Amino acid sequence: xxxxxxxxxxxxxxxxxxxxxxxxxTGPELQPLRRNFGIADLAPEAxxxxxxxxxxxxTVTVPEETPEFLALAAExxxxxxxxxxxxxxxxxxxxxxxxxxxxxxxxxxxxxxHQVQGEPDPQWLLRADVRRGLAAVAEAGLVxxxxxxxxxxxxxxKAAAALPELTFVLDHLGKPPIASGALEPxxxxxxxxxxxxxxxxxxxxxxxxxxxxxxxxDDLRPYADVVLEAFGPDxxxxxxxxPVCTLAASYGQVVAAARELTGKSDRQQIFEGTATRxxxx
Numbered sequence: 001x002x003x004x005x006x007x008x009x010x011x012x013x014x015x016x017x018x019x020x021x022x023x024x025x026t027g028p029e030l031q032p033l034r035r036n037f038g039i040a041d042l043a044p045e046a047x048x049x050x051x052x053x054x055x056x057x058x059t060v061t062v063p064e065e066t067p068e069f070l071a072l073a074a075e076x077x078x079x080x081x082x083x084x085x086x087x088x089x090x091x092x093x094x095x096x097x098x099x100x101x102x103x104x105x106x107x108x109x110x111x112x113x114h115q116v117q118g119e120p121d122p123q124w125l126l127r128a129d130v131r132r133g134l135a136a137v138a139e140a141g142l143v144x145x146x147x148x149x150x151x152x153x154x155x156x157x158k159a160a161a162a163l164p165e166l167t168f169v170l171d172h173l174g175k176p177p178i179a180s181g182a183l184e185p186x187x188x189x190x191x192x193x194x195x196x197x198x199x200x201x202x203x204x205x206x207x208x209x210x211x212x213x214x215x216x217x218d219d220l221r222p223y224a225d226v227v228l229e230a231f232g233p234d235x236x237x238x239x240x241x242x243p244v245c246t247l248a249a250s251y252g253q254v255v256a257a258a259r260e261l262t263g264k265s266d267r268q269q270i271f272e273g274t275a276t277r278x279x280x281x
Contacts, residue, residue, distance in 0.1 A: 011239025088133025172205025
């Protein structure tokens, strides 16, 4: 692809454990993530991979994190947008989104995300109070990132159908079971979601759904191919999922794998155009 195409990393995280715990980092497998990761750690990795802009994505469901991320975006040129968190079920969610926009760095707020993958109700996205919140996200001109598991994809498709004015961005392909090699029912559910024109998919989070120690690009390819066929390059965007990806690969390895998996596709869209358009960077 070369340096002629500037790359947008549409999905990365930072955290400081002295500010707050990341309570999802549990168990020995995730132990390498139990330290601080900041923009100063990411920037040289990004530069080495021709990444010029990045989207910072929420990690925990607390109201304090999003204002911190917006202020960080105002300070660091690498961060071109923030996908934050707010409680979609609060009755004043529209006012809260407007308040966030008025904060330092508020112009960098591009989307909202909630850890739907942790909700026990597979229909959580279809609840009346959640749907009202999603409508407020659309009204604010923001997008909604979906972090879900495969069994929750049918609800995502129904939500996309019910709210055509809202752009839904699927993180990490909906977390297919790459390590097992199984494609179904994930592929069927993913195609049903992609049938809605207001949906986009991030080519992200794949290496950590594969075998952490021994994955190859060939292990990822069947899943990337399903997404390419279903969404097409103009509704796909690259994301590193750094630093979570470091459980299985370096930043450079993740970028290289994405380049290999996209082959002769329209890489300009996948690596820059889609994220720039969807997140209004």
